[in-house]
Amino acid sequence: MSPILNISGLHKSFGQVEVLKGIDLTLQQGDVVSLIGSSGSGKTTLLRCVNLLEDFEQGEIELVGETIGYRESSGSQRRRLPEREIARQRAMTGMAFQQFNLFPHMTAVQNVMLGLIKTKRMAKDEARSVAEKWLERVGMEARRDHFPGQLSGGQQQRVAIARAIAMNPQIMLFDEVTSALDPELVAEVLAVVRDLANDGMTMLLVTHEMRFARDVSTKVVFMHQGRIHEEGTSEEMFGAPKTERLQGFLANSQI
Amino acid sequence: MNFSLFLAELWNARMSLINGLGNTVLISVVSVLLGSILGVFIGLVMTYGGWFTRFSVRLYIDFLRGTPVFVLILACFYILSVVGFDLSAFQAGVLALTLFCSSHVGEIVRGALIAIPKGQTEAAKSIGLTFGQTFIYVLLPQALRQILPTWVNTATEIVKASTLLSIIGVVELLLATQQVISRTYLSLEFYFFAGFVYFLLNFVIEQAGRAVERRISVP
Numbered sequence: 228m229s230p231i232l233n234i235s236g237l238h239k240s241f242g243q244v245e246v247l248k249g250i251d252l253t254l255q256q257g258d259v260v261s262l263i264g265s266s267g268s269g270k271t272t273l274l275r276c277v278n279l280l281e282d283f284e285q286g287e288i289e290l291v292g293e294t295i296g297y298r299e300s301s302g303s304q305r306r307r308l309p310e311r312e313i314a315r316q317r318a319m320t321g322m323a324f325q326q327f328n329l330f331p332h333m334t335a336v337q338n339v340m341l342g343l344i345k346t347k348r349m350a351k352d353e354a355r356s357v358a359e360k361w362l363e364r365v366g367m368e369a370r371r372d373h374f375p376g377q378l379s380g381g382q383q384q385r386v387a388i389a390r391a392i393a394m395n396p397q398i399m400l401f402d403e404v405t406s407a408l409d410p411e412l413v414a415e416v417l418a419v420v421r422d423l424a425n426d427g428m429t430m431l432l433v434t435h436e437m438r439f440a441r442d443v444s445t446k447v448v449f450m451h452q453g454r455i456h457e458e459g460t461s462e463e464m465f466g467a468p469k470t471e472r473l474q475g476f477l478a479n480s481q482i
Numbered sequence: 483m484n485f486s487l488f489l490a491e492l493w494n495a496r497m498s499l500i501n502g503l504g505n506t507v508l509i510s511v512v513s514v515l516l517g518s519i520l521g522v523f524i525g526l527v528m529t530y531g532g533w534f535t536r537f538s539v540r541l542y543i544d545f546l547r548g549t550p551v552f553v554l555i556l557a558c559f560y561i562l563s564v565v566g567f568d569l570s571a572f573q574a575g576v577l578a579l580t581l582f583c584s585s586h587v588g589e590i591v592r593g594a595l596i597a598i599p600k601g602q603t604e605a606a607k608s609i610g611l612t613f614g615q616t617f618i619y620v621l622l623p624q625a626l627r628q629i630l631p632t633w634v635n636t637a638t639e640i641v642k643a644s645t646l647l648s649i650i651g652v653v654e655l656l657l658a659t660q661q662v663i664s665r666t667y668l669s670l671e672f673y674f675f676a677g678f679v680y681f682l683l684n685f686v687i688e689q690a691g692r693a694v695e696r697r698i699s700v701p
């Protein structure tokens with residue numbers, strides 16, 4: 228069976244600055260991979276490439292065997308796929324953002340329903356029942372008719388996660404979903420992520436919560452200056468980090 | 483001032499005044515409607531277009547906003563007929579007001595669109611919406627809420643500017659009033675009356691705008 232996500236030789240620059248310098252990473256069904264690393268090491272950019280929110284110059288990203296974003300045309304030329312195709316491929320990955328990015332003019336349940344209706348072409352009733360199921364799963368069923376402005380940060384983030392996962396993506400991408408939250412709200416969001424991980428959801432997550440990364444990850448990836456500097460299981464990475472950089476990084480983060 | 487004489491003349495002139503008012507309303511509604519649709523399109527192009535379209539549309543906006551409405555109306559009426567578009571005074575006037583309205587709406591729509599955080603577009607994309615869907619379901623509803631007060635203001639400006647169509651002979655409320663005055667010589671009374679009707683029109687528009695604002699506001 229092909230892996231859920233296979234990234235090979237990924238290069239990405241912003242102007243002259245190369246931010247990703249050849250990333251290779253594979254996630255099998257049910258893998259929970261945590262990306263750690265210091266600020267500016269390229270973690271967010273990597274997730275955004277997988278979600279096709281960024282263009283990239285070199286390398287290939289495969290989702291369940293399908294190459295996304297680009298098509299090889301004659302010779303070594305590569306072409307960006309048409310917008311419609313990109314939109315379809317984006318819906319195969321779910322993304323939760325640091326800033327939640329809920330649609331402020333829609334209630335919680337409408338936020339979750341939008342993609343189901345427009346992308347998945349579900350009938351309204353079906354979309355509503357799917358949305359309500361996922362809101363219940365993240366503990367937000369009681370607030371389904373609230374607008375984002377009436378919800379706490381933690382509640383907004385849980386709705387945002389429900390919105391992404393209701394699309395039934397092959398893989399969930401989480402980009403520091405708790406770092407915009409007040410400390411007392413972090414736990415409720417992490418509990419949701421943990422619940423999904425335990426349920427076998429394949430996920431790639433960026434986090435500064437080292438204890439959480441250690442608990443949920445099947446693999447931990449340490450990025451440094453646009454490269455994967457060290458990777459391994461939780462035990463290897465947190466128990467016996469090999470490189471000096473990772474040792475230094477872990478020493479500076481609280482576990 | 484002879485009040486009962488005025489009332490009698492007002493009653494006599496009621497049909498032409500109502501006719502004029504009808505024209506004022508028609509001119510305003512059509513211009514605001516068409517101008518707004520065009521304006522949303524302009525705002526869209528200004529925000530997401532390539533540099534050349536942006537540049538051209540920028541010229542269009544700046545030209546229209548820098549020209550007095552009065553001149554625009556004369557231009558649409560006289561210049562267009564010279565180059566072969568034979569518009570009636572009514573059509574030319576509506577065209578001028580539509581263009582004027584579109585430049586204002588275009589500018590405020592652009593302002594509202596660029597004020598929406600990028601994360602909104604990205605969240606919409608990440609659930610698989612195309613650009614068109616993102617615009618219609620995510621960006622436009624937020625932008626419209628944002629621009630509503632300014633847009634209502636533009637609408638009242640158009641109502642006021644519609645009086646300028648009297649210059650090219652469109653019998654809207656002002657010209658209808660002037661015609662009554664030239665018959666009755668009750669200029670003070672009838673100008674005051676017309677002013678009051680314009681005030682009432684705009685008052686209604688503003689109140690309606692507030693009501694809509696309250697209805698669609700989100701917490």
Ligand SMILES: Nc1ncnc2c1ncn2[C@@H]1O[C@H](COP(=O)(O)OP(=O)(O)OP(=O)(O)O)[C@@H](O)[C@H]1O
Pocket residue numbers: 241246264265266267268269270271272273
């Ligand atoms: N849109 C952009 N334009 C130019 N440079 C960018 C852009 N986005 C990111 N960068 C640069 O790319 C590098 C990697 O950024 P990225 O956001 O991926 O880092 P990160 O590992 O997620 O950091 P953090 O932990 O602070 O979130 C940084 O040097 C950043 O300045």
Ligand SMILES: [Mg+2]
Pocket residue numbers: 270271272403433
């Ligand atoms: Mg980041």
